Structure formats: structure tokens, C-alpha cells
Amino acid sequence: MVRPLMRTQHLSSGSHDGRALAVRLVEALEARIAALGAGDRLPAERVLAQELGVSRSSIREAIQQLVSRGRLVARQGGGTFVQEPDHAWTGGGLIAPLAPLVRDDPAYWRDVIEIRRSLDASAAFFAATRATAEDKARLEACLAQMSARHSPGDPEEDARADVAFHMAVADASHNLVLRHVMAGLLDLLQASISQSLVKLYSVPRTFETLERQHRVLAEAILAGTPETARDAALQHLDFVEQTLRQIEEDAARLRRASMPLRQKGNAR
Template identity: 50%
Template sequence: MKPMRLSDHIAQQLEIMINARGLLPGDRLPAERKLAEELDISRSSLREAIQKLASRGRLVSRPGGGTYVCDVPHSWSEEVIVDPLASLFMVNPEYRFDVLEIRHGLEGAGAWHAALRATDDDKRRLRARFDAMIELHGSENTMDEARADATFHLTIAEASHNLVLLQVMRGLFTLLQTNISQNLEKLYTLPKVFEPLSAQHRELMEAIIAGDPERARHAAHVHIDFVHTSLKTIDEDEARKARSLRLPSEKV
């Protein structure tokens, strides 16, 4: 087997560090000198590894401004298909229910482990993400609120300290925020839907902070089930209205 190049090994170390520290799109890496000392490598080797990750769209370096974890390259509103799952999602909006089914399993497990493993820093970060999400309610740009919502759920995955779960959730980030955006647009047609959604997110956060895994998993399932049931209700109401507006067939 061909040995791994040093730069590839360092790039792998950087990926592990990004995941382990829960760095999100837009977060800055430590200064180059500090990072090189921390990894016990030369700065030239570090730069080569950063360039590799930059070429994959994982990092971006700004001249004189440091290196940052890359944001999602394209938002749903830009009408660019960047993922085969997103492609399916555009063709048939019913796939949002498939996403919810996957979220039910993943986020229940993530909440369980987060309640058991979250550090004090994880808990502070989770509370900050919750506050940011609440502050963006009613934003003119639905994607801003969806991004904050998706980031809150991703923060729970980070607090689980399960790197496989975290990688899966990160891979679904674009799809997740798209799913949330479309769900929000639908859900906010219902009166007083913000209160139960906020209460569900708060309960999920508080269960994790309290270190209660059963309560946290239950809160995650209650939230996803509420969204699923509410969307089904909206779809059924819209279908009934559409049928009632159809003109009767002309008699032959």
C-alpha cells in the first residue's frame, strides 16, 4: 500500500480537530503559528495541508485574515444543485418526509449521547445557538432562520462526541437547512406554531444540559413528530381546498 503523504496526514488531523472542537462554517482556525506548534509540525507543512482542504472546499484562507471553516457553498435559494439528494428534493417536495424520518433516528440518538457527554463548553454553545435561533424568528430571509435552526441541531450532534454521527449530520447540513426552510414556510401558515416549536427546542436543550438522556431523546422525537404531523395536516387541508375549488365536470 502506498504510504500516506505527510500533507494528507496533517489534513486528516485538521479534519479531526475541526470535528472534535465543533467548529462550524464561518468559525476561524487558530493562528498558523499556534496551530503548527499544537500539531508539532512545520508551518510549511501546515500550509500545504490547509491548501489541500481548501481545494476540497473544506477551508478558506483570507489574506491577512486567517483560515476559516468553509460555509455551505450554495444555498437552496441560489437554484444550484450541489447534491443528488438535493436534486431529488427539488423534483419532489414529498421527500421532506423522508428527511424527517432520517432525522427522527439520527437526532434521537444524538440527543441521547449529547445528554451523556456534553461538556460545559458544549452546553454554553448549545444555549447560544438556541438564543440565536429565537432571535431570528420572523426574519425576512427564511434561510437565515433555517440556518440557525439547522445549526442548533448540528450543535447537538457535536455535543454527542460521536464523530460518525457528526460527519453524517455535517454531510446533511445543506439538505437539513433546506428541509427546515421549507418546513418553516409551511408551518408558519398555522396559527401559534412558533410557541410549541420554541418550547420543543427549549425542552431539548434543557434535557441535554440537565444530563438526562431519556428526556433528551424523547424531546427530539416529540419535536420531529410534531413537525411531521403538522406538515401532513397542512398538506391534507390544502388538498381538500384544492378539491373544493375544482369546477364540476361538464356534462356530456
């Protein structure tokens, strides 16, 4: 059932940067969830966007974060519902204390990648041994979505498709703890660490490489070859780490190159 909306202050103030707004938006939806009961349906994206004074894409991203944390469940063609309490435990409680750290020091993405090497490799290995026909169909659908939703100049859409694919792999592992810890880490990587996935997909021709790596990983899972799947996951993360490091180095080089110009401007 859909319960009446509470009056909520708009969050679209220009004083908030994108990351701060995303955090406030998730908090606003968390408050809404607390006022609902298990199984209640969340209002439509259009209604929430109008009420909170933000775009529908911002609402969609916040809902996806809460789905990955197990607070909400999305049903194909049926809307988004508050998850049953027994299923609401996720890695979010473990990951949440890290959020202030990574906001203050974006370099913490290296720690996230380091632990993801263990988690993603295990998820891929177990998915290749345990994936059901439904899991395999979802993986194939995620691959198709990555290509269909790809639009040059929209790295945020690519990043969302990336998270959906990796969560499909985690779900196919049929390890509840692994799935929820990975959800928290992916959420942290996408939303908190200076939009690392968005940066990744902003690099020219990166999409083609990542899409190919995702396909190799999916094919290994579909074929039921766990060692190959594990190796594919590790090779994928090697590339992600190398690319993010290169982005950092390029940004640092640009800052160094621009410093004399700023100094000259201040001296005038």
C-alpha cells in the first residue's frame, strides 16, 4: 500500500554540492522508510522528485543505494517496496563508519579496491559454481543493459550499469554475507569516493574495455568455470586500479602545471 506523503523540505539548495545532496537525499528517503511499514510501497519517483525538489535521476540513484543496502526491494514493473525486517540486514552497517573517512580523503579508494580483489574474486568463483538459470539470465540481461544504456557523455549511467552487473554476480554467488558486504563497498565506491566509477567511465574508450572484461567474466560464470571467472574478476580490477591511478596522476600533473598561472594572477 502507498501511505500519504509527509511534508518534506526541498533539498535542491544551491549551497550543497552533488555529493552532499546525495547524502541528504538518502537520509530523507531513510526517514520516509522509517515512517512506512514492511511491504509498503514507496511513492513513485516522479512524486518523490517533486516533493523533494530534485531530479528523477537523483531519486533513482538514492533508491538504488537503498536497494543495495537491503532497505528497499524493487519489483519488475511493480514499484519499490520497504524490505521485510528479517531481510534488511546488509553490509551497510559495517560500511557506514567508513563514509566520513573517504569523504575527507578520497585516496581511500585504494583500500576499497584492495578488499574488492578478495570479495569480487570469491563472488565470481562461487557464482560460476552456484548460478541458477535465473541468475544466468540476469547476468545476460545486465550485459545487454550496459550496451543499451551506454551513451557517450553520460558516465553516471555507465556507472549505474556497472554496479548492477557486479551485484548480479554477487547475488549469483548465493552467499548472503558476501553479497551484502559487496553491496556496501560498491555503494561506497560509487557514492562516496569522489564518484570514482563516474571518473572511470569518463576516460575515453574505457567503456569498450570494461564491457569486454565484464563479458569475459559473465561468460566464465555461464560456462561454469570458477577458476576462469576468478581470474577474469582479478584482471578486471587490475585494469580499474591502473586507470584510477592514471586519473589521479593526470589530475595532479594538471594542478602542478596550473600553479604558476594562479600565482601570476594573484601577483597582479
